[in-house]
Structure formats: C-alpha cells, structure tokens
Amino acid sequence: MATQNSRSAARFMMAPAVILLLGWMLVPLTMTLWFSFRKYLPLRGGDMGWVGFDNYVRFVSSSSFWPSVQTTLIIVGGVLVITVVFGILLALLLDQPMWGQGIVRILVIAPFFVMPTVSALVWKNIFMDPVNGLFAHLWKFFGATPIEWLSQASIQSIIMIVSWQWLPFATLILLTAVQSLDGDQLEASEMDGAKPLQRFGYIILPHLSRAITIVVLIQTIFLLSIFAEIFVTTGGAFGTKTLTYLIFQRVLESQNIGLGSAGGIYAVILANIVAIFLMRIVGKNLDA
C-alpha cells in the first residue's frame, strides 16, 4: 500500500528521531573513545597527548578494578536472584483468587515509583541507622546488638534496597505472563494426578521462561548502572564500589578523564554483551 510518495514522507518523518539518537550516540561516544587514548587531567596539566592503550591497561591493573567487578557481579547477581525467585512466588500468589486483589497489586508495585534517592535515603536512615533506625529498635527488642548495616553488611544492604525497588518490576511482568497461562492445561494435569510441584516444574516454569529471560536481561542492563543508591548510602565506601561508581569517581572526583574514559569503554562493551541477547529476543518478537 506504500507508494513512492509515502515512502519519502516516512523517511522524512523518521529523520528527526534518527538524527537525534545518532548524534546522542556518536558524539559523546567518540569523545570518550578519543579521551581514553590520551593522558588527560584537567586539573593537573590538562591534555598531555597520546598514550595508546595505557589507560586501558592501567584501569584494569589498578587495585580497585577487580574488587569493583566483583562487587558489581555480587550486587547484580544478588538482586536478580531475589527479584526473580520472589517475583515468581508473588506472581503466582497474586494470580490466585482473593479479596482486594487490586489493592494488593497497588501495594506491591508502589516501590517501583519511588525515586532512587528517596528509597536510598529512607532505607539508610529510617531503617538501617544503627542508633535510631527501625531495624536497630527491632534488634534491641529481641536483645540483640544492632547491626551497622551500611558498614558491616554494606553489600547485602544495598542488594536489599535495590531488590525492594526492582521486585515490583519482576512481579508485574511475571504476573502478566502467569495470567496468559492456559488454565485447561493445568486442570488436565491436575486430573492426571500431577502434584503441585510437578505442575510448577513442568507447566508453569517452562511457560514463564521467556518472561524470566526478559526480566533478567532488562534488569541486568539497569542494575549494571545503578548509581544513586550507592551515591546516597555509602558513597562507594565499605566495598560497595561498583564498576559504574569507580568510573564516576575516576572522572568526576579525581578528574582523571583518560583513565575514566577507558573504564567507560569497558562499561559500554559489557553492557553491549548483555544487550545483544536482549535484542535478539525482542527482535524475534517483532517478526511475530
């Protein structure tokens, strides 16, 4: 149905969005790539010329690199496990007939809409503060010594805060998938004598696998770059420096642009590896 005329009109209409995004992608990325090969310290001598792959080598060999990779993996992995496992359980529960389902859904989804700086600050002070926090009161009530959450169990605390923020997202998507499950199939299996656990393993879980993959991929991309939660709570101290945070510190705090840019390129590559898998699934869905 498309004529030559409408085709060129279509191209014309697409142009602004394409050009803007192309510029947004290419200009800063080229600059980062350029800086990553230079020794560039704006506050201490400025741009001091080409250094080849020096920054890339130095970024990886610095003593904070591997710990930051480890921290990133623990946080991303921890949050993924918690949100997916509890997300599935919660989705299955919310799918059951009950009174006030709509309200429960609203309660469960709410944390997703809380801005990251608010949730980080509220958790840090009102809940995790070792003196006045609610957890401290609770621990004292049971006669235990309150934990200094953000210094003694810093990574776990951050995993908890971030999981709280992302559990609604996982639940909502998995719930959407659960609701598309064929009820007859379940009923049939029940009549054939399948136990609840068998029904879960052989019917429900396979049905959810696509949704789970999507949750994992999308969350990974967002979790790799969590920032405010660490910025507000620990500022990267107590072993909570993720790769993103390390790069942020190199760039803005120590103003070592070359080194930070090399780190930035690593982060781009890492995100792209995850993105390729996500794109494949999304792309397949476009054909359908």
Add this chain to the structure above:
Amino acid sequence: MARAVTNNRKMINTAAAWCIGLLIFFPILWTILTSFKTEAVAISDPPVFLFFDWTMENYSVVQERSNYGRFLWNSIFIAGGSTLLGIIVAVPAAWSMAFVPSKRTKDILLWMLSTKMLPAVGVLYPIYLLFIKFGLLDSILGLTIVLMLINLPIIVWMLYTYFREIPGEILEAARMDGASLKSEILYVLTPMAIPGIASTLLLNFILAWNEAFWTLNLTAAKAAPLTAFIASYSSPEGLFYAKLSAASTMAILPILILGWFSQKQLVRGLTFGAVK
C-alpha cells in the same frame, strides 16, 4: 488461569497476599507516617505506629527552609518538557514505522533500543564537557534535552507498539474516500492513537521524574530537581527523620498516584512490547 476455589482457600490467599503486600509497602507507609510526627516521636524507642499527635509542621518547615517549591517546579518542567519534546519527535517516527514499514524498520527500531542501553557513566565526561561549552550545566534546558534523548527510544517503541495495533484497513478506507495525508492523520489516526500517546506520556513522565544519574551529575543549585533535593539530605549532620520523611513524601506522592494508573503500560513500555 484463575479457577474456582473454596472460600477457605480464598481466605488463606487473601491473608498471605495482604501480609506480603503490606510488608513491601511498609517502608513507604512508614515514611508517610513519620512525616506527621515530631522529631522526638520519629526516633522514639519503641517506635510509635499510629497513636501520636499528628502534626503538619514538618511540611511547612521543609517548604520554608529548602525552597521545596523551586525543586518541584524544576522536576515538573524537566520531566514534563522532556516527555513532551520526546513525543513530538517520536510520533512521526513511530507513525511512519508502523504504517509505512520498510525492510529497515526492524533494524532501526533495534538500533534505537541499543542506544538506550548505552551506560550513562560511559559518556559522563563528554556530556559534562559539552554542557560547560554550551553553558547548559545546571540549566533546565540542558537536563530536559538529555532526559528527552535517553527516553526517546522507549517513547518511540511504546508508540510503535500502540500504533501497530491500529488496523491498516481503516487508513485504506480513508484514503479511498479521498482523504489527504494530513486529514488522514488528523481525523482518522489521532483519535485512535490518543490512548497510546497518553500512556506513553504517563510512563515517560514517571521515568524522567525519577531519573537519578544525570539529574545528580549535571545540576548544582539552580536547576536541581527533586532527586537532587532529596540527595542533599544525605549528609549525616543535622539529619531530621520527620523532615526527611516530609520531603520524601512530597517528592514521591504525586508520582506514586500517577504510577498506579500506569501499571499496565509499565509492562509494555519497559519490555519493549516483548511481554504484553
């Protein structure tokens, strides 16, 4: 897959779901409650749940002391402006991809999505530098542009999935009746597209409102939105729980209410149509 169950079963489900729901919601509820306490009650041990003298004092103090209104306006301008700009740019693009698809449409869509996955920290310094060069640092305009760009892929995608559901036959019928491209868009498509556009607006407003990387790194005092305003409370000295709670409540309540209306769109918008 809902099936008939006994009332007994339903009761257990209800109890379990409500307990978990309230547990998840509790931090928000507690923050809201604390915002109505005095500072002394807010840190009292054992904590007081409901039976305290409710006060509005924190709200007025926060407003007076920190100029909350300005941050609120900044948030509204930045989130609203970036969303509107994004929609203006994205509607024609999504429209043409949905109704005049070519071989490259799919590639373009996926490429757009890939720009969304660019880690912000990777381009932090270049953006910072460009902002200084063009005098955009700590300006509402600069932040509006950046947030528009980071959300543009999601906006295009959401609109595209909505537009694709509009049956092409209607367009053909309109064309047969001699409608021009302009009137086709104006009288046939627009009315059908409005619900999709509204959902897209809503979700992206929320995403822009809560964005907390660029808003923290590219603003100082003048253009700082609520995300940065709240982060300024993070210094441990002179921290007041009740006031912190009041500020937090004011920052999240409008979006919480909007968010509850956008539940359905959330799934669609954030999974790029892969889960419906």
